Amino acid sequence: MNIILLGPPGAGKGTQSAGLVARHGMKQLSTGDMLRAAVKAGTPVGLEAKAVMDRGELVSDDIVSALIDENLDAMAANEGAIFDGYPRTAAQASDLDRILAKHGRSLDHVIELEVNVDALVERITGRFSCANCGALYHDTANPPVKEGVCDVCGSTEFKRRPDDNEETVRTRMEEYRAKTAPILPGYETRGIVTRVDGMAPIDVVAGQIDAILT
Ligand code: ADP
Ligand code: ADP
Ligand code: ZN
Numbered sequence: 001m002n003i004i005l006l007g008p009p010g011a012g013k014g015t016q017s018a019g020l021v022a023r024h025g026m027k028q029l030s031t032g033d034m035l036r037a038a039v040k041a042g043t044p045v046g047l048e049a050k051a052v053m054d055r056g057e058l059v060s061d062d063i064v065s066a067l068i069d070e071n072l073d074a075m076a077a078n079e080g081a082i083f084d085g086y087p088r089t090a091a092q093a094s095d096l097d098r099i100l101a102k103h104g105r106s107l108d109h110v111i112e113l114e115v116n117v118d119a120l121v122e123r124i125t126g127r128f129s130c131a132n133c134g135a136l137y138h139d140t141a142n143p144p145v146k147e148g149v150c151d152v153c154g155s156t157e158f159k160r161r162p163d164d165n166e167e168t169v170r171t172r173m174e175e176y177r178a179k180t181a182p183i184l185p186g187y188e189t190r191g192i193v194t195r196v197d198g199m200a201p202i203d204v205v206a207g208q209i210d211a212i213l214t
Contacts (some may be wrong), residue, residue, distance in 0.1 A: 001026065001080035001104050001213065004087070004096075006184070007113030008176040011198050012121035012205060015136050016113070017084045018204045024213070026080035029071050031088075033134075036161075038067075053163055056171030058088055058179065065095035072103045081105070087176075089106045093183045109212055110187040113198035113205070117173065124169045131157035142202060143183060 003026075017028040035053060038046035044110040045067075049059045068086055075081065087093040102107055115123075126139035132155035137143055144151050150158075163172070187193045196208045 001108050002083070002100060003081070003111060003213070004083040004107065004187075005085075005111050005113065006180070007115060007198060008117070008120055008180075009172040010127070011113040011115045012123075012202070013084045013113060014144075014208055015202055016205060017082045018136060019202075020082050020126045020209070023206075023210070024080065026082050027075055028082045028084055029068060029086065030084040031059075031067055031086040034067045034071070034085070035059060035064070042178065044177045054168070056163055056168035056175065060186040061089055061091040064088075065092055067097065068088060068096065069099045069102075072099060072105075077104060087183060090179075090183055090186075093186065107187075107192060110184070110193045111209060111212060112184065114195050115198040119199065120173060121166055121169050124164050125166060128157055128158050128160045129138075130155050130181055131159045155181045 007013055014030065014032075016114045017030065020026050021028050024110060035046070039050045039053070040046070045063055049063065052059050064086055068083070072081065083096070084185075087096050096107075102165060123138065123141070123149060126141065127136065128139070129136050130153060131152040133153040135150055135152040135156070148156055150156070184193060194212045196205060196212070200208070
């Protein structure tokens with residue numbers, strides 16, 4: 001199974017990917033996470049990507065497509081893939097077709113998380129994650145059960161992304177509207193797009209996604 005989770009910044013792609021990993025043992029391929037790891041490690045890719053990410057603009061297609069290709073190389077043929085935050089441009093969408101074919105895979109579903117634009121800034125400015133295991137939280141919508149303690153691993157260290165500020169969010173939303181949303185019609189022609197109400201509570205969204213996959 002190979003699926004794309006598509007939606008603007010803050011739509012819930014990362015949250016739903018984590019759920020799919022936990023429930024179905026699929027592998028999450030998040031180009032955002034890969035790029036942040038590269039920035040942290042100070043690799044050439046990270047050095048090139050950092051300023052672009054801080055501005056909320058898109059990193060070059062060649063860089064992110066190469067990351068996806070490498071990560072698929074490391075996966076078993078029967079392991080399901082969730083593409084989270086990739087593809088984001090028409091060029092990446094055609095790269096993905098080529099890369100999947102090379103790995104003997106094909107796309108099963110493109111799941112679009114539909115969200116109210118007005119809710120996104122609040123989602124993103126309230127987002128934080130566990131510094132140890134990466135579990136995703138939200139100040140009001142999804143705080144840890146015990147304040148200050150990660151539900152998953154018990155860590156008391158949390159972090160916020162440097163690009164999760166209101167100004168950068170506006171740029172990221174505009175990048176989505178201008179470059180990412182236009183790739184949907186091509187997938188629609190192929191009959192593989194399903195829309196999900198991303199404004200519903202997290203577990204309800206998860207149920208809608210599971211219904212698509214079965
Ligand atoms: P994306 O990966 O699409 O940018 P995230 O999964 O990181 O989005 O979610 C953004 C923020 O919104 C996080 O703080 C997350 O806890 C919260 N969130 C995710 N899904 C929902 C939901 N269905 N309702 C309310 N808040 C949500
Ligand atoms: P979000 O969770 O808000 O959707 P991501 O974590 O997916 O954000 O991405 C964070 C940043 O990393 C983006 O604003 C962009 O700069 C860069 N990035 C991630 N994925 C891609 C991609 N597929 N193409 C280009 N840039 C990307
Ligand atoms: Zn944790």
